[in-house]
Amino acid sequence: MREITLSKAVNEAIAEEMRRDPCVFVIGEDVAEAGTPFKVLSGLVEEFGTDRIIDTPISEPGFMGLAVGSAMTGMRPIVDLMFGDFLFLVMDQLCNQAAKTHYMSGGKLSVPLVLRTNLGATRRSAAQHSQSLHALVAHIPGLKVAMPSSAYEAKGLMKTAIRDNNPVVIFEDKLMYQDKAGVPEEEYLIPFGVANIKREGTDITLIGTSSMVQVAEKAALILEAEGISAEVIDPRTIVPLDEATLLASVRKTSRAIVIDEGHQSYGITGEIASRLNEKAFYHLDAPVCRMGAMDVPVPFSPALEDLTVPTPEGVATLARRLVAGEMLHG
């Protein structure tokens, strides 16, 4: 199978869907000739023109609002939000308007839009360009949230997101744009709510989102060398969440660590761990543990920033203790 970058995968997904459906268009800052600062959309304006790849002023709430209205009236916009940190700017339009319109109208109106944005620290971009804010939107009923972990997922999930009749927020890890993975030439879509078992194991389940899937896989390799068999699962979408696959794995392994790059407190790790505790408690041999980003604003200095995110070594260390039956507390 050919290998392409995550950036190219996203580009292909959007181009294919724009060819398929004339109602799909892209709107955001510097999406046309610039192709976004990460060059993810390069070449699209040449094929689709500026009527469908629309450069906006630096007005995030404004173009988010336009997208909501256009989605309500027959179009399928892809909103390009340059950095995930700018979610705070579009919260009213996304969470009060887009997320609630279908429900508040008793099902009469719908808002089929995609908000593509990014997450991920360790790019030395400091506190306002490094956050992983998916938990904020996952908290709001009415939004779906996809978190691709490789080029393969990025393409398949993006295509599904564009065809979904709801507002979907899709978070790409900005450090993974140049990472390559096998992506078929032929068309495929990845359904929402179907987790991917990346690696089978028997002693502990490592659940990772986005780039934390790679962290979990690296941790699994470390553990394998020590005779510990780790299962690695990528939920792929956190809303909807494939709870059944996660539960089945934990019932088998009896231990789990949930790894995510959002802040640990009140985040995705806590939500997933809590569901596993509630529904697999009597299968557990150890508490389900969370590994999120530290509860600090992302610092600039590399010496500090690298301390804030989960690492393979950190995951392996915790896994080792869980498998050994060590008391973590008390």
Added chain:
Amino acid sequence: MAQAGKATAGKANSEEYLRMYTQMVRIRAFEDQANQLYLSAKMPGLTHMYSGQEAVAVGICEALTVADKITSTHRGHGHCVAKGAAFKEMFCELLGKEEGYCRGKGGSMHIADQSNGNLGANAIVGGSMGIATGAALSAKQLGTGAVAVCFFGDGATAQGLMYEVMNMAALWKLPVIYACENNGYSEYTKTAEIAAGSLTARAEAFGIEAHTVDGQDVLAVNALTQDLVARARKGEGPFFMELMTYRYHGHHVGDINRTYYRSKEEETLWTTQRDPITRLGDWLTQEGLVAAADLEAIRTEVAEDAEAAVAYALAAPYPDGSEVDMHVYAATDPATLQPGA
């Protein structure tokens, strides 16, 4: 009292005038009933009365087609009625009943009537400005020829979103009309205390043609809107209208003692001297276009309709509890998610 729109007066237009009169009376009757529902504790929550501003909604919506879109506000019953909604479904919605426009899930502040092009009221002040502008973007992209009207109050002009979307609408010549209903008060505060400079000048700064019109004169509002809608359809938009009007009630139905922010004398002046329904009615009879008795008959019939709709809604069933988690997500046909679909 002068009617700025009377250039178009004449027997030929009597039907339109009577329709506008009727629609204004319908809004007033709806609000009178809604107020009674609140005062008699039969309505859950509270609501914001449109009474006094009828000429704005009716003058504008009578210049639109069903395909044209509007976005509305927390004070939205008038827009909803003017765009063609039925009393029964509206009262059912106000009371949280299953037969309401939104199956009781929206309530007073979120009534949407998609069948008539009403994209919904909005409980975030200024929250619908992007939606209206987006509807205009769709109309342009899809080539439908439809126009979008964004209703908002003077209070909403303090929201930054307005300036972001007006900028884009002007850059892209979108067929949207920003209809600012200036009723003089931003909730419990005089607009003069929260708005610097001129509201129309703010639109003009983006190169948007802006008009100020007497919002109590339905014919003037309608004449201006007819012109702007026709021009917007030709790609000459966007436009901005400031409609000078007045709300007869408080910010919401519970805002009874309000002399601390506006005087009873001022209220009396507007209700007795500038009432949009009385003004149109007086003019119609003075011009000999209709007999006073006919207007009386309209008012009686509308009042009876409203009363019957309220009785119906009071007796109508609530949604079944099983609906609580219905409509959180729209369905997507699985067949469309297949490769090659």
